[in-house]
Amino acid sequence: MGKKRSDFASQVLTIVRRIPYGRVATYGDVAAAARRPLAHRAVGNIMRTCHDTSVPCHRVIAAEGKLGGYAGDLQRKRSLLMGEGLAVSAGKVRNFAEVRWKAKKN
DNA sequence: GCATTGACTAGGG
DNA sequence: GCCCTAGCCAATG
Numbered sequence: 001m002g003k004k005r006s007d008f009a010s011q012v013l014t015i016v017r018r019i020p021y022g023r024v025a026t027y028g029d030v031a032a033a034a035r036r037p038l039a040h041r042a043v044g045n046i047m048r049t050c051h052d053t054s055v056p057c058h059r060v061i062a063a064e065g066k067l068g069g070y071a072g073d074l075q076r077k078r079s080l081l082m083g084e085g086l087a088v089s090a091g092k093v094r095n096f097a098e099v100r101w102k103a104k105k106n
Numbered sequence: 107g108c109a110t111t112g113a114c115t116a117g118g119g
Numbered sequence: 120g121c122c123c124t125a126g127c128c129a130a131t132g
Binding site for chain 1: 111112113116
């Protein structure tokens with residue numbers, strides 16, 4: 001680390017890193033936790049440009065429990081989610097409402 | 107500094 | 120339930 005990212009990017013990465021095992025959050029939730037509820041697009045852009053291995057980016061999914069996308073292999077993202085006890089079907093998390101992690105304000 | 111793009115979201119048909 | 124449109128933020132050329 002040491003790479004000086006934008007304050008928003010750094011905040012987003014911190015939020016994603018706080019997502020516990022077996023939980024998932026939407027881009028909107030992460031964006032809202034980063035003080036930018038309308039920056040859901042920017043969150044996806046940050047994850048794409050700053051996909052760090054220290055950040056469980058696979059726990060960040062789109063709304064409605066949809067997986068959305070992933071850097072490299074989307075299938076890997078699905079495998080990771082299923083590996084955490086999440087039921088993924090048709091590119092969506094069935095128990096999304098149950099495993100949805102409520103991001104707290106910072 | 108403007109235009110384009112992206113792992114998005116919500117709404118309408 | 121799917122496709123298209125409009126709107127938002129940040130990074131890149």
